[in-house]
Amino acid sequence: MKITRTSILTGKTRVKEIDVTAEQLREWSRGCDIHIVMSNIDKADREFIITGTIPEEWKTFCPG
Numbered sequence: 001m002k003i004t005r006t007s008i009l010t011g012k013t014r015v016k017e018i019d020v021t022a023e024q025l026r027e028w029s030r031g032c033d034i035h036i037v038m039s040n041i042d043k044a045d046r047e048f049i050i051t052g053t054i055p056e057e058w059k060t061f062c063p064g
Contacts, residue, residue, distance in 0.1 A: 001025075005052030009061050014052070018045045025049075 001020055006013045020038055027037045034046050044055050 003049060005048060007052040007054070007057055009051075009053050009057045012052075014048075014054070016045070016048055018049065020045075020049070 001018060001022070002015050003018050003020070004013065004015045019041055024037050028034050028049070034050060038046055038049070047053055047058075
């Protein structure tokens with residue numbers, strides 16, 4: 001599914017194809033833990049869904 005998010009660090013809006021379903025997104029938006037609901041995707045994709053950030057941004061803004 002194509003997910004569109006705006007980064008909380010840079011304000012850039014990106015679209016990323018992530019292997020999640022509409023039902024998974026609904027469960028998460030209702031308060032379920034994203035780590036449980038979307039255990040099938042990696043940490044970077046979960047972070048993108050939550051904050052809109054990509055790994056390169058974290059490396060720039062939070063080195064180390």
